[in-house]
Amino acid sequence: MSVLVTGGTGFIGSHTAIQLSQAGEDIVIIDNFSNSKPEVLGKLKTITGKEVRFYEGDIRDSAVLDKIFSENAIEAVIHFAGLKAVGESVEKPLEYYENNIGGTINLLEAMKRRGCKKMIFSSSATVYGNDNPVPFVEDMSTSAINPYGWTKVMIEHILESVCISDPEFSAILLRYFNPIGAHKSGLIGEDPQGIPNNLMPYIMKVAAGELPYLRVYGNDYDTVDGTGVRDFIHVVDLADGHVAALRYARSHTGVEAVNLGTGKGTSVLELVSAVEKVTGIKIPYEITGRRTGDIAICYADVTKAKELFGWEAKRDIDEMCEDSARWVLKNKIIL
Numbered sequence: 001m002s003v004l005v006t007g008g009t010g011f012i013g014s015h016t017a018i019q020l021s022q023a024g025e026d027i028v029i030i031d032n033f034s035n036s037k038p039e040v041l042g043k044l045k046t047i048t049g050k051e052v053r054f055y056e057g058d059i060r061d062s063a064v065l066d067k068i069f070s071e072n073a074i075e076a077v078i079h080f081a082g083l084k085a086v087g088e089s090v091e092k093p094l095e096y097y098e099n100n101i102g103g104t105i106n107l108l109e110a111m112k113r114r115g116c117k118k119m120i121f122s123s124s125a126t127v128y129g130n131d132n133p134v135p136f137v138e139d140m141s142t143s144a145i146n147p148y149g150w151t152k153v154m155i156e157h158i159l160e161s162v163c164i165s166d167p168e169f170s171a172i173l174l175r176y177f178n179p180i181g182a183h184k185s186g187l188i189g190e191d192p193q194g195i196p197n198n199l200m201p202y203i204m205k206v207a208a209g210e211l212p213y214l215r216v217y218g219n220d221y222d223t224v225d226g227t228g229v230r231d232f233i234h235v236v237d238l239a240d241g242h243v244a245a246l247r248y249a250r251s252h253t254g255v256e257a258v259n260l261g262t263g264k265g266t267s268v269l270e271l272v273s274a275v276e277k278v279t280g281i282k283i284p285y286e287i288t289g290r291r292t293g294d295i296a297i298c299y300a301d302v303t304k305a306k307e308l309f310g311w312e313a314k315r316d317i318d319e320m321c322e323d324s325a326r327w328v329l330k331n332k333i334i335l
């Protein structure tokens with residue numbers, strides 16, 4: 001039996017493909033390369049030593065999904081494929097609803113036609129909205145403040161409904177906190193197009209000399225140094241969380257939301273210092289106003305992942321910074 005990885009050439013999907021493959025899972029990938037590059041496939045082969053079974057296609061295309069399900073015995077789907085830029089989702093809401101929600105429904109219909117009843121879904125800490133206290137616990141209320149966030153909230157509800165309608169279905173809603181870092185090989189990592197929106201990719205562009213300085217969005221939050229606090233998690237730890245979730249889904253039915261974070265908060269300036277320490281490169285920054293929609297502090301209660309999956313994050317902030325830097329700065333510094 002095989003595991004279908006949608007969006008498997010993207011940032012988190014590619015790291016998860018490696019961890020699955022190294023855990024002995026047989027994987028099949030579908031991606032439309034809307035936010036990734038074909039080169040990733042060769043790198044996956046170099047790292048795992050195995051040929052990757054890959055279909056270039058869109059999860060909104062039923063024909064390609066039926067082809068995949070007829071050519072492979074798919075036992076479970078790990079579903080990463082989706083659009084993820086918060087700002088873009090505000091400008092193009094219909095594209096986000098159509099791709100993320102429409103794509104997921106199409107995928108669930110293809111699974112239903114073939115009797116495939118296990119899905120691990122990429123949700124986000126964004127579903128905790130702006131009003132819950134930290135640490136975020138899975139049974140807190142969910143909401144969103146932008147179309148991207150609403151797609152995650154709605155897909156969580158869709159999967160819950162599917163599980164109610166079919167008692168044999170297993171859906172795990174993995175709520176990721178802030179994934180950073182990269183594979184130790186330096187061959188794969190996060191590769192955003194244009195000017196990055198997220199903190200670590202932006203810091204790395206400054207470290208690489210491609211952007212002059214970092215804008216720190218606010219230093220008047222009620223936090224350790226006034227800057228925003230996030231639960232950064234190494235992408236390889238996150239990937240291992242999927243291997244553990246898949247094992248859990250094999251012996252359980254019903255829907256479970258599970259946080260994947262470290263349970264520890266790090267401020268924007270603490271992350272800047274950690275990057276400076278491990279790379280020896282000064283990161284110039286300027287304090288600007290708060291970014292609309294940002295919350296002050298976001299970190300996970302990680303009890304449930306440990307109890308249900310026996311999983312917890314192992315890699316610390318320094319390792320995350322070192323691995324991000326090895327990927328981005330590979331031709332510029334030696335780590």
Ligand code: NAD
Nearest residue numbers: 007010011012031032033034035036058059081082122124
């Ligand atoms: P990514 O953009 O690197 O990967 C997503 C992949 O899906 C890309 O390779 C893209 O080409 C593909 N894709 C998009 N739409 C598709 C479609 N219709 N058909 C086929 N392929 C399609 O993003 P990522 O950071 O790896 O995120 C993976 C998932 O995790 C996404 O659903 C994202 O919303 C979620 N998530 C990410 C973060 C984060 O900070 N990176 C946080 C929380 C949740």
Ligand code: UFG
Nearest residue numbers: 124125126176177197198199202215216217228268291294
């Ligand atoms: N920040 C800066 N300067 C930048 C970029 C970010 O100061 O150039 C700050 C932000 O204000 C925030 C922190 O760095 O305090 C982290 O910002 P990111 O954009 O890296 O991450 P967010 O926590 O805002 O958002 C991420 C994902 C979203 C997801 C959310 C919750 O990008 O998709 O986590 O899971 F919804």
